[in-house]
Amino acid sequence: MRTEADFSPTWAVPPGRTISDLLASRRMPRDQVARSMNLSVDEFDDLLTGKSALTASVATQLEAILGASAAFWLRREEQYREQLAELTVGVDPETADYKAWLKSLPLKQMVDLGWIDGAVDKKAKLRECLEFFGVPNLDAWNRTYGGTREAAAFRTTEAYVESAPATAAWLRRGEVLADQIVCEDWNPALFEKQLSRVRELTLRPNPADFIPELQRLCAEAGVAVVLVKAPPGCRASGATFFATPTKAVLLLSVRYLSDDQFWFSFFHEAGHLVLHYDTESLILETTMDGPKSPMEEEANQFAAEQLLPSAFHPRMPEAAKSKFGIARLARDAGVSMGIVVGQLQHRGLVKREHFNKLKTRYTWS
Known part of the structure; x- marks a missing residue:
């Protein structure tokens, strides 16, 4: 989702990002590594996002599991905390900018969906939201998510009022969940081939039965398929972006309840990956009210042909x-x-x- 321009000096990268990259490159399951460190999956996630500090004992465990020295991990932690302290100077929930930003977020729904804990204290609430997005301050959020419409390709519906912050929250949740899916490297030819096997899943009536298989088939071709309920204000029913140059993400909002709508949305997004993918400059789709772009028409035709040749x-x-x-x-x-x-x-x-x-x-x- 993020382009190179999104990363700037106003950014602090937690050591957990290095851990995630190593796990992905070595095809090491996140939950298995968490168990080996005597951590719950949630505790391990907090370590990866920087919410929890990387202690000396954790550094020693990482040395045994990943190979880099304990001193390396402790240096990464120290650097991250120093950068974070510099970047969070002036972060105040009482300023007009931060008040407006918090008000624009679908906080109640983010709490109800389990994306954030729902702190009552204003400072804790602000810190919690910044941590959710993985940014130290509002300037970094604007650099990363302010151009949401330029960061992903959306299928949208006329019935919903759009909110860029709500859409950014939905995308961020998808990004976090996609990071937990171990994928092979992006292989467009294999992905297109896998779609014929995905098509067979339309005959299965229970999502609990077909979603794991859908994710497995796509992960083999370098695509993380993620389903995230859209909060109010998020019009997107689907999005595609690249988490890394070798890992694509196909994100669905599960807005639709019928099989024809769900599968058309999936194959529409798959069509963008097959026909239009670019790991650096991502696709911008228009809304469904008004003329459709040529790429939208092509993705629609691709989906229709996949479903009923x-x-x-x-x-x-x-x-x-x-x-x-x-x-x-x-x-x-x-x-x-x-x-x-x-x-x-x-x-x-x-x-x-x-x-x-x-x-x-x-x-x-």
């Missing part, structure tokens, strides 16, 4: 006449009936209110 299109008018016709077409195409219904509705072959009972409704935990 053009070879089946001549059969669609006949299938639209009955649920039995829909069932036959879905069986032959190897997708769910809901996907066929969604495509028929999109093409105007059936009314929007018809055959919706054939769609699978997902429940997202």
Whole structure:
């Protein structure tokens, strides 16, 4: 998500970033390393984000697990704390800028979703929010997230009022969760090949059953698939960005409850990675109200072709006449009936209110 320009002298990088990079390069599962250090996953996450200090005992454990000396880790911790102290001078929740920033964030929803703890004290609340975004001050936040629309490609819906801070919070949560997924290096050819196997997952009715397999298949091609509920003010239903030059992220908001909408959103974002990916300059998508950009049209066409290939299109008018016709077409195409219904509705072959009972409704935990 971040470009090189986002990193500046107003940035303090915790030693946890080095730990994360080493874990990723060595394909070491985060939860396994946490257990070996006698830490819970949450405690290990606090270490990675800099929320918890890297102590001498932790440095000794890291030396045994990752190889760098304990002295190296302690120096990294000392440097980070010094940088952080310099950068947080003047950070005051009573100033107008910080008051406005906190007010713009969907704090209640961030607490309800478990993204932050929900401190009551103003200073603690401000510190908690800055730590969530991984920045030391508002200037660094503006450098990193202020241009949210220039940092990712969004599928948006007209029904939601947009808030850049809410969208930034959603993206940040996706970034944090993606960091926990171990992926192979980005391989666009393999990713496109994996999509035929992903397509088979449309037949599974339970997200708890197909989401782990979806994530596994995509991770093999260097793509971390993350599902994050969107807070109020975040219009995005999907986004794609590169966490690193070798790791892509496909982020979905699980805004939709029906199988046709969910899978179209997934394959739309997959289309951007296949057709338009660029690890440095990321795609800007327009909202759905108004003319769509050529890239949006291409991603839509890609998704439609993946879900119901053009070879089946001549059969669609006949299938639209009955649920039995829909069932036959879905069986032959190897997708769910809901996907066929969604495509028929999109093409105007059936009314929007018809055959919706054939769609699978997902429940997202």
